[in-house]
Amino acid sequence: MNAAYLIVGLPLAGFALLVWLGRRLGDPLAGWLATLVAAGAFAASVVTFAALVGKDDRHRLAIKQILTWVPVGGLHVNAALQIDPLSVTMALFVTGVGSLIHLYAIGYMKGDERFSRFFLLLNLFLFSMLCLVMADSFLFTFLGWEGVGLCSYQLISFWFERNSAAVAGKKAFVTNRVGDFGFMIGMFLIFNRFGSLTYRTVFADIGANGLAKGTATAIALLLFLGAVGKSAQLPLYVWLPDAMEGPTPVSALIHAATMVTAGVFLMARVSPILQLAPGARWTVAIVGALTALFAATIACAQDDIKRVLAYSTISQLGYMFLAIGSSAYAAGLFHMVTHAFFKALLFLGAGSVIHGLHDQQDMKKMGGLRRWMPVTFVTFLVAWLAISGIPPFAGFWSKDDILAFAWHQSPALWAIGVLTAGLTAYYMSRQVALVFLGEARWAEHNVAARAGAGPALAEEGSQAGPASTPAMEAGAVSGGAATGAEPGAGPDEHAGHGAPPHESPWTMAAPLVVLGVLSLVGGVINLPVHKLDYLTRWLEPVIGVAEPHVATGIKWMSFGVTLALGVVAIGLGLSIWLRTVYSETLEPAILRRAWLVDDALSAFVRKPGTAMADFAAYVVDKEIIDGAVNGVGGVVRGLGRRLRRLQTGYVRNYALGVAAGTAVILGYIVFRAGG
Amino acid sequence: MTVPGAWYLILSALVFGIGAVGLLIRRNVLVMFMCVELMLNAVNLTFVTFARMLDDIGGQAAVFFVLVVAAAEVVVGLGIIVAIFRRRADATADDLHILKG
Numbered sequence: 001m002n003a004a005y006l007i008v009g010l011p012l013a014g015f016a017l018l019v020w021l022g023r024r025l026g027d028p029l030a031g032w033l034a035t036l037v038a039a040g041a042f043a044a045s046v047v048t049f050a051a052l053v054g055k056d057d058r059h060r061l062a063i064k065q066i067l068t069w070v071p072v073g074g075l076h077v078n079a080a081l082q083i084d085p086l087s088v089t090m091a092l093f094v095t096g097v098g099s100l101i102h103l104y105a106i107g108y109m110k111g112d113e114r115f116s117r118f119f120l121l122l123n124l125f126l127f128s129m130l131c132l133v134m135a136d137s138f139l140f141t142f143l144g145w146e147g148v149g150l151c152s153y154q155l156i157s158f159w160f161e162r163n164s165a166a167v168a169g170k171k172a173f174v175t176n177r178v179g180d181f182g183f184m185i186g187m188f189l190i191f192n193r194f195g196s197l198t199y200r201t202v203f204a205d206i207g208a209n210g211l212a213k214g215t216a217t218a219i220a221l222l223l224f225l226g227a228v229g230k231s232a233q234l235p236l237y238v239w240l241p242d243a244m245e246g247p248t249p250v251s252a253l254i255h256a257a258t259m260v261t262a263g264v265f266l267m268a269r270v271s272p273i274l275q276l277a278p279g280a281r282w283t284v285a286i287v288g289a290l291t292a293l294f295a296a297t298i299a300c301a302q303d304d305i306k307r308v309l310a311y312s313t314i315s316q317l318g319y320m321f322l323a324i325g326s327s328a329y330a331a332g333l334f335h336m337v338t339h340a341f342f343k344a345l346l347f348l349g350a351g352s353v354i355h356g357l358h359d360q361q362d363m364k365k366m367g368g369l370r371r372w373m374p375v376t377f378v379t380f381l382v383a384w385l386a387i388s389g390i391p392p393f394a395g396f397w398s399k400d401d402i403l404a405f406a407w408h409q410s411p412a413l414w415a416i417g418v419l420t421a422g423l424t425a426y427y428m429s430r431q432v433a434l435v436f437l438g439e440a441r442w443a444e445h446n447v448a449a450r451a452g453a454g455p456a457l458a459e460e461g462s463q464a465g466p467a468s469t470p471a472m473e474a475g476a477v478s479g480g481a482a483t484g485a486e487p488g489a490g491p492d493e494h495a496g497h498g499a500p501p502h503e504s505p506w507t508m509a510a511p512l513v514v515l516g517v518l519s520l521v522g523g524v525i526n527l528p529v530h531k532l533d534y535l536t537r538w539l540e541p542v543i544g545v546a547e548p549h550v551a552t553g554i555k556w557m558s559f560g561v562t563l564a565l566g567v568v569a570i571g572l573g574l575s576i577w578l579r580t581v582y583s584e585t586l587e588p589a590i591l592r593r594a595w596l597v598d599d600a601l602s603a604f605v606r607k608p609g610t611a612m613a614d615f616a617a618y619v620v621d622k623e624i625i626d627g628a629v630n631g632v633g634g635v636v637r638g639l640g641r642r643l644r645r646l647q648t649g650y651v652r653n654y655a656l657g658v659a660a661g662t663a664v665i666l667g668y669i670v671f672r673a674g675g
Numbered sequence: 676m677t678v679p680g681a682w683y684l685i686l687s688a689l690v691f692g693i694g695a696v697g698l699l700i701r702r703n704v705l706v707m708f709m710c711v712e713l714m715l716n717a718v719n720l721t722f723v724t725f726a727r728m729l730d731d732i733g734g735q736a737a738v739f740f741v742l743v744v745a746a747a748e749v750v751v752g753l754g755i756i757v758a759i760f761r762r763r764a765d766a767t768a769d770d771l772h773i774l775k776g
Contacts, residue, residue: 647774647775648775649772650775651707651771652702652769655698655699659695
């Protein structure tokens with residue numbers, strides 16, 4: 001079990017080493033070091049997992065002390081690792097997917113001038129994420145929570161020379177702060193109620209003394225607010241689409257597979273509290289379902305290959321919260337794992353396409369890539385079928401699991417989930433059709449771009465204009481024009497924009513293949529058959545909540561409806577988008593602009609927001625607060641001006657004062673003694 | 676014949692009064708300083724007297740503290756006075772009022 005120390009220790013060591021030696025190692029040695037470290041952490045996770053499997057059901061828990069962290073008054077928090085089925089599951093998939101993406105990034109980031117910095121941050125991210133999932137207390141989890149937030153910020157704005165990237169990083173950070181406050185206040189409440197922040201102590205207290213419904217609801221909702229921020233749910237989802245400004249491996253690792261699932265993990269971790277708060281559970285389920293549907297509609301009308309996937313991620317995270325809200329924690333975590341496989345694969349495939357097409361991100365300017373990038377095409381197909389819920393791919397099992405439990409919670413939630421599943425199949429088919437099938441549209445575009453940037457720019461503006469934020473336009477435009485949208489890619493390969501697309505190097509292709517296999521067979525970890533639902537039974541001692549029983553008939557019905565809808569949606573998506581490239585009816589402006597949420601936000605900030613800030617600055621701060629401070633100063637100064645006359649500088653005056661004072665005191669004492 | 680204790684107290688009160696009045700009315704820094712010494716020694720006398728009258732050694736012990744503190748005070752005070760007279764030949768206490776508020 002002591003291998004657990006290595007799980008968090010190795011990425012930290014890798015980070016420290018790269019801080020010292022990163023520049024000297026350079027490209028690609030720094031990347032290999034980081035990958036090795038990630039792989040080492042994965043190996044340590046496997047060893048820990050094996051040790052845990054060796055024990056019997058009820059004893060799968062170990063606490064590994066690292067140090068006494070906060071010994072203040074009544075607050076004792078140790079930095080300690082909690083090794084139990086939940087944390088080991090998380091560690092396994094975080095390090096596993098993380099290692100693959102590290103490997104992929106070696107190829108993807110080749111030639112970037114800040115190559116070693118990228119891997120340094122990836123290792124720091126891995127360390128923070130592992131702290132988050134393996135911590136034994138809320139506070140330690142929160143440390144990791146903030147750590148991943150910091151790395152996410154740094155990596156989104158990794159190419160900070162580009163304004164849009166810098167802005168996107170800020171947006172992510174600020175939006176996350178909102179959620180973090182919820183988390184913090186939730187922690188304060190927990191400490192106030194239980195006097196401890198350690199998971200075991202808190203849950204043992206709940207088990208022994210129970211917890212009032214109101215307190216449980218308040219704590220659960222506040223922690224859920226934190227989860228909403230980190231996992232990009234309504235209404236705090238706005239940062240995730242913009243986070244696609246970061247390098248694609250970052251989008252895959254942080255903004256699809258691992259960090260954004262931290263919220264789901266947190267909800268699963270506090271399942272004993274959530275279970276006592278039905279109101280909070282309903283909130284979680286409804287927010288999840290609405291987010292799933294909302295984001296899926298937007299994904300149907302996006303042109304940027306990564307933006308589609310970003311909205312898809314938000315939508316899939318919504319599924320996970322739907323599962324959590326339906327008390328199906330294992331199902332949520334199951335979907336989290338399978339989603340990590342196929343979504344990371346989709347992102348890496350998208351990165352491969354972007355790389356191969358010389359930084360082109362607009363799907364309308366792709367097409368026919370199946371001939372040029374066979375490995376990427378085949379693996380992307382697997383991921384597409386997985387996310388669309390086609391058996392026997394991994395996504396089918398986990399999504400179906402969730403929908404069955406959603407029916408148990410409420411048929412309305414189930415209906416939303418099924419509708420979302422159909423939309424998912426549709427927009428993913430649209431993406432596959434636009435990128436890999438149909439006729440090649442990149443050649444003519446490249447010619448046009450080379451002929452003159454002017455007309456190309458105008459054409460871009462008219463097409464993408466209302467659809468996307470300025471940041472996106474800049475990305476899309478520069479993709480076709482002379483400067484690369486992703487300046488990290490090697491200049492040598494990008495000399496000729498007219499060059500045909502190329503398949504990616506093996507370091508990028510290998511992770512694709514591995515993730516493809518996982519997306520294909522990942523479902524076996526939790527088959528909905530008695531004795532084969534490994535994950536559910538594995539997590540049972542941690543969750544401590546029996547899954548609601550869903551009748552087999554309902555399961556079959558749900559399965560049938562979803563599958564039928566999925567197949568129809570795939571057929572629709574493919575048949576429409578193989579021939580069409582642009583369609584006003586299918587891509588209404590309001591969807592292209594993501595339901596105008598960003599516009600509404602910026603309008604709100606621009607007018608009333610500025611007015612409020614002005615009021616706060618020029619009235620509240622300048623008049624009231626400064627007035628109070630200056631007023632106190634003025635009063636003291638006036639008093640001092642009067643009182644300073646007492647200090648004459650003549651010793652005799654002081655001596656007289658002392659004598660008179662003594663006389664008064666003596667007189668008083670004598671009077672008292674006499675009286 | 677033993678002198679009654681009250682006489683000692685009366686003497687010390689007189690000495691204290693002379694010292695206090697001197698401190699208040701004199702302008703010469705050195706004289707004022709000597710007045711302070713008078714007051715201190717008047718207090719010492721009362722301590723000793725009470726120690727004898729009440730048969731308690733505590734009063735005499737206090738005198739030693741006063742003596743030590745007075746000695747230290749003399750060192751500092753004389754140092755300051757000498758420094759003052761080095762700068763200006765005929766300074767009175769009233770001339771030294773630059774520390775006024």
